[in-house]
Amino acid sequence: MACICCLSSGNPANDLVEIINQNRTAQKLERLNDNPGLGCMALQYVELCKGNCSGNSAVNCKPPTDDFTEVFAPNCGVELPTIGTITGHIVGCQSKYTEPSLAFANVLVKDKKSLSVLRNKSHSGVGVGLIGFHKGPFFWCVLFSNGGTNSSFVLEDHGEGIKQKKGCYSGSAFPCNAGHRSAMLFNYIITFSYLFISLLNQI
Secondary structure: OOOOOOOOOOOHHHHHHHHHHHHHHHOOOOOOEEOHHHHHHHHHHHHOOOOOEOOOOOEOOOOOOHHHHHHHHHHHOEOHHHOOOEEEEEEEEEOOOOOHHHHHHHHHOOOHHHHHHHOOOOOOEEEEEEEEOOOOOEEEEEEEEOOOOOOOOOEHHHHOOOOOOOOEEOOOOOOOOHHHHHHHHHHHHHHHHHHHHHHHHHO
């Protein structure tokens, strides 16, 4: 697996899409189009999986196929005639938030099965959603499709009508929710505190 550097776009879902594309291009595969409609539906997917995280980062949750068209798409404002084929998905979870590069390697793409999904040549689009629950784990979901760049999973009014209350999704014009930012800030505080204490011990 290609070594991926840590990115920072301000939206970890966007960062994960870039990491996915770096890995694919390292294998001479085409880059995937970042599709906001797919990203929003990926977020909807993991919102239903609360309480279904096992100890090995596996998600014991599989929403009915009809939920994609009857629940996820309407909630996101995806125009129904533009709903395409989902060609693959990868879902994972962890007890706390982790950086996208680590989530990619340790949570999502950690075996041959998920690596095969990632490198499937039939994919043309990708969307990522992530969400953390209070006193619970963080969930990541990657959805792949084979739809056209501007003709599949199209958001009504460019996504302006979406009421995003939790989590993040790739391609979104909206910032991550406050809860997610707090989790990231807490991780930064712990990291800097550790570095500061280590520095003091060397003085």
